[in-house]
Every structure is written in structure tokens, then in C-alpha cells.
Amino acid sequence: MRLLIVEDERRLALSLAKGLTAEGYAVDVVHNGPDGLHQATESPYDLVILDIMLPGMNGYRVCSALRAAGHDVPILMLTAKDGEYDEAEGLDTGADDYLTKPFSYVVLVARIRALLRRRGQTGASPVLTLGTLTLDTAAHRVTLDGTEITLTAKEFAVLEQLAVRAGEVVSKARILEHVWDFAYDGDPNIVEVYISALRRKLGAALIRTVRGAGYRLEAPR
Numbered sequence: 001m002r003l004l005i006v007e008d009e010r011r012l013a014l015s016l017a018k019g020l021t022a023e024g025y026a027v028d029v030v031h032n033g034p035d036g037l038h039q040a041t042e043s044p045y046d047l048v049i050l051d052i053m054l055p056g057m058n059g060y061r062v063c064s065a066l067r068a069a070g071h072d073v074p075i076l077m078l079t080a081k082d083g084e085y086d087e088a089e090g091l092d093t094g095a096d097d098y099l100t101k102p103f104s105y106v107v108l109v110a111r112i113r114a115l116l117r118r119r120g121q122t123g124a125s126p127v128l129t130l131g132t133l134t135l136d137t138a139a140h141r142v143t144l145d146g147t148e149i150t151l152t153a154k155e156f157a158v159l160e161q162l163a164v165r166a167g168e169v170v171s172k173a174r175i176l177e178h179v180w181d182f183a184y185d186g187d188p189n190i191v192e193v194y195i196s197a198l199r200r201k202l203g204a205a206l207i208r209t210v211r212g213a214g215y216r217l218e219a220p221r
Contacts, residue, residue: 001026
């Protein structure tokens with residue numbers, strides 16, 4: 001999943017980005033409101049972490065502008081303030097959740113996972129099942145035929161992109177957009193490297209190549 005952090009405290013922003021990248025997310029970071037609004041409008045994100053006190057345009061205005069433009073990306077607001085009025089204002093502008101600084105990193109990750117699970121379907125299960133293959137997106141665990149398969153964070157992220165659209169063709173470009181950040185300018189064939197690694201661990205027949213279109217995850221037999 002691809003996340004955007006809009007936070008002007010650079011040390012905090014980079015610390016969060018480092019931690020979330022280790023969790024398997026692709027993370028982009030900007031440090032002011034106008035850049036945050038532009039980035040969230042121009043690129044596909046699965047969730048935005050948005051500070052309220054930002055230079056150029058505060059988080060309330062960024063959130064309102066995104067909702068007014070029809071963007072339904074989940075938004076988790078961060079603020080150093082603490083009070084019912086601030087929380088109500090943030091939620092009224094269209095934010096999905098609210099976290100007050102200082103906060104626990106573990107709590108932040110839990111909130112992110114909860115928002116991602118809820119996106120598009122309230123109460124959606126964190127476990128994706130395809131035949132004898134299961135992905136626990138909360139615990140980042142994969143089992144095949146009852147046996148746990150060890151995957152790296154990036155391998156899991158690529159497999160998750162295929163699993164949430166099981167049976168559909170997922171393009172290489174979409175995988176790049178959601179697993180690698182926008183600053184990645186390396187070889188796009190990196191996707192093929194991870195697909196090959198997944199085939200070695202899960203079986204070659206599980207992921208089919210659709211020539212010129214992308215990849216499709218098949219139910220294991």
C-alpha cells in the first residue's frame with residue numbers, strides 16, 4: 001500500500017517514513033500544505049497522514065479541498081493540539097481518524113491498518129483467502145496449504161496488490177505505484193524480480209503473466 005505523509009516536522013516525518021517503509025508500505029513525504037494537496041491530488045494513495053499545523057495551508061484546508069474534489073482516500077490527521085473542538089473540526093472536514101502528538105508508533109500503525117481494512121467496506125476482514133492461500137494483512141503473515149511462508153516486506157506488498165484483485169490482471173505500473181514511492185527512478189523491471197521471488201516461494205503456477213498487460217493471481221489447486 002502507498003502512503004503519503006504531510007508533516008512539517010522533518011525529523012518526525014522521516015522517522016515515520018523509515019518505520020512504515022520497514023512495515024512494507026511505500027511512503028512519500030512532503031512538508032507543507034500546498035505540496036501535500038498537490039501530491040495527494042496527482043498520485044494514487046491508499047492513505048494520507050496529514051498534520052494540521054502546516055505552512056502554506058493547514059491540514060483542515062488540505063482535507064476539505066481533497067474531499068471537495070471528490071477524493072475519498074482515508075485521511076489520518078495528526079496534531080500537537082488536544083481538545084474536543086480540534087478533533088471535531090478535523091472530522092468535520094472529512095478526516096477519517098485523529099491522533100494527538102505525542103503518540104505511540106504502535107498505535108499509529110494500528111490506526112493505519114484499521115483505516116486500510118475499512119476502506120471501501122466497513123468491517124472488511126484483514127485476512128484475504130484464495131483457495132489454500134491466505135494473507136493476514138494485519139499480521140503480515142502468509143500461509144499456503146497450511147504452511148506459513150516467509151516473505152520480505154516488499155514481497156508481501158507485491159503479493160497483497162495481487163491478492164486484493166485476485167482473478168484480475170494487475171499491471172506492472174499499478175504495482176510500482178503502490179509498492180514503491182514516487183521518488184523511485186530505478187528499473188521498472190524490479191517488479192519482475194519480486195514476481196520471480198514469489199513464484200519460487202509459492203509455486204510458479206500461482207502467478208500468471210498476461211503478456212503486455214500484467215499479472216494475475218490464480219487460486220492454488
